[in-house]
Amino acid sequence: MTALIGDELGPRGRRRVLVGSVVASLGVAALVVVAIQRFADRGQLDAEKWSILAEPAVVGFLLGGLANTVKAAAAGMVGAVTIGAVMALGRLSRNRPVRWLAASYVEFFRGFPLLLLILFSAFGLPRLGVRLPLFWYLVLGLAVYNSAVLAEIFRAGILSLDRGQREAAVAVGLTDGQAMRLVVLPQALRDVIPANVGLFIALLKDTSLGFFVQYEELLRRGQLTGNFDGNLLQALIAVAVMYIAVNMALSRVARRLEVRQRRRYGGSIEVKGGPEDLVAPETAARKENVGV
Amino acid sequence: MDIVLENFDRFVQGLTTTLSLTALSWVGAFVIGVAVASLRVGPIPPLRGAGAVYVEVVRNCPLTVLFVVFYFGFPSIGIILPKFASAVIILSVYTGAFVAETVRAGFNTVARGQVEAARTLGLSFAQMLGMVVLPQALRAVVGPLGSLLSALIRNSSIAFSISVIELTGTTFQIATETAEFIPVFVAAAVAYLLLTLPTGLVVGVIERRVAIKR
8 A cells, every 4th residue: 555654744744755855856867967977977878888889780689589589488388288287177176196296396497497497498408409599498488487476376366266166066067077178177267367467577587587597588588789889888787678668558458357356246455556557446345235 | 417416516516606695685675674664753854755766776676787787887877886786785775675665564563652761761862663563574584584594595596697607507507518407497496495494494483582572
């Protein structure tokens, strides 16, 4: 919640806040000035260092890197959703060995760094005779690691669904499998859509680990173009800005989806700050009124 | 298996680097996180804004990008630091944004009456925050902070991008030297699990100990 801690200020408090604000603004402004000064002193603000970034060839190269990033993340996501769903069902299976296997898969792959997995995939697998294009080594690492995360998200989604849904399904004569497939899963999957968008953002960020295996995603391409044109710092800053812009946009989408779903299907709304929240508590309150 | 035993010392060395990287960065992240969370609920609008910008920028930027910008880009503006120090700074700054969000979520769990009572007693904003709100907020988010610590242990591997040879770097070096990928990587996986699993257990114990029962 963005709500401040504390209460309505009196005249003296307001004066102090005003003074504090002025001092803080000056401090922030001073920091910005020092930073700009530093850039200028070292010739890093030279127009040509930045204007190269706007040349069509460079823009195309970087956007191509972004496309590679999105491609790897999307392929990784598809793999992660597939394996993750299987593992989530495995963990909820009635069969003890299946449950145990799925649980160890999840615990094992969640426990160590994704980078280790990607290095193993890209450098270890070729020596073991598994030859794939570079892209797929990265995707494999991303998919396996994130499937363990997704399995937990799916499992939570299935478990959080009201028991009555499954019981009712069985009561009208559906088999266990049918109840899961026709009643439980559609609702559980719907509930975890926002979490999935959140995970996709994480995957986009994780794709930058492709940097380590020479996959030409956004970061690697930023480095290549920066080294080529002699404006490494500027190119890397451009890459960071691109990442931040894409991820912030996606975060907003995730948040919107969440609020919309909660509004439509009920459930509590976690207020996180941001303009979307303005509609959320109000609709939540309305929902409660209907209940009463 | 022999390969792992032969290189046991190097593994231990890598593990030690990972541990010190994690420990130092955690201290930094915690300080940054608590400070930024406090600024974001404080009465001064420009500081609230600065905190929000920091969190949004850092959370949406991949850790690898931060590493590369800081270590390969910043020397152009005269910021040149040793590898290990750079890694600690970047990991602190990155994890700090997540700690800030977690602590802020903790603030929301503190009952409004607590704040009102503190104000009634005449505590200043800083006193209220430090003596009343923060202690309760932190106790409420021990679990999520523990997850962040585990993530930090795993994220410290990305320091390899600037050639800090911690556990992942060591593993990669030994594996490429000996061409024995499977035993070496399994050993590394076990080593990481030896770090993350006990962390989870200890955090669980602390969480139960300090939980505020209502």
